[in-house]
């Protein structure tokens with residue numbers, strides 16, 4: 001196992017495509033045994049960062065370090081596992097042939113390792129890639145990324161197209177590598193996907209890392225949306241002036257509110273009014289962005 005302080009070490013990365021700055025002056029480090037969630041809306045620069053890190057494109061400025069070297073060094077590449085956002089695989093190959101090819105690239109691996117991973121994910125490796133469903137093709141990509149117990153994992157939206165059970169399996173695989181000391185860069189659109197697994201997260205917006213923090217701190221800026229369903233029509237004014245709630249919409253027996261912080265005042269107010277059901281939705285990432293940007297006038301990349 002590697003003992004470098006940072007397994008992933010991006011310094012001052014800027015990538016321009018013509019006049020567009022896709023990533024601007026990005027610093028990002030991932031240490032051993034750490035999962036870093038890289039979040040951002042479409043076009044924020046996540047994939048560009050990853051492509052630069054893996055040496056697929058050259059930085060305009062700055063440097064990208066992997067395992068104390070560069071991804072173009074084959075000895076380093078062999079210790080990295082990568083799942084790309086777009087999985088393009090040769091449709092005529094059988095999954096097992098493709099996986100063997102990847103194993104050979106990495107200096108050969110026991111087929112038993114690959115078989116175990118396929119079993120764990122419920123993938124039949126004798127099928128042709130072209131005959132597999134989108135989710136099963138993604139499993140092939142996941143098997144090749146994890147088959148060699150990599151010291152660094154770079155995962156660009158790895159669970160897109162997978163059902164929730166498989167998403168959980170993938171997260172378990174990530175956890176096992178983390179326990180073994182690997183560093184993981186995990187890009188996603190959504191906070192819920194990474195919040196259970198990431199140790200730290202960074203939010204990219206228009207190529208700029210506008211926030212880097214632990215999940216707990218980030219959650220502080222997320223608000224909670226509640227839907228309360230009453231047994232009877234809601235009395236007029238019932239939800240007026242409740243501390244910490246806003247955006248109140250009352251429609252017959254249903255009220256929708258946004259809660260900032262504690263729900264105590266709201267619960268006190270509706271006590272005795274026969275609330276039958278309360279459904280809670282945490283803010284999704286876009287809402288967190290929105291909320292966050294209200295306090296971040298300088299977070300623009302351009």
Ligand SMILES: Nc1ncnc2c1ncn2[C@@H]1O[C@H](COP(=O)(O)OP(=O)(O)OP(=O)(O)O)[C@@H](O)[C@H]1O
Nearest residue numbers: 017020022040041042043044045046047048049085
């Ligand atoms: N090869 C390229 N040539 C020109 N522009 C590019 C190229 N690659 C990316 N871009 C632009 O750079 C910006 C960042 O794109 P990138 O794919 O890194 O975002 P992303 O955060 O991964 O988005 P998504 O979540 O949609 O995959 C976008 O505006 C995109 O159009």
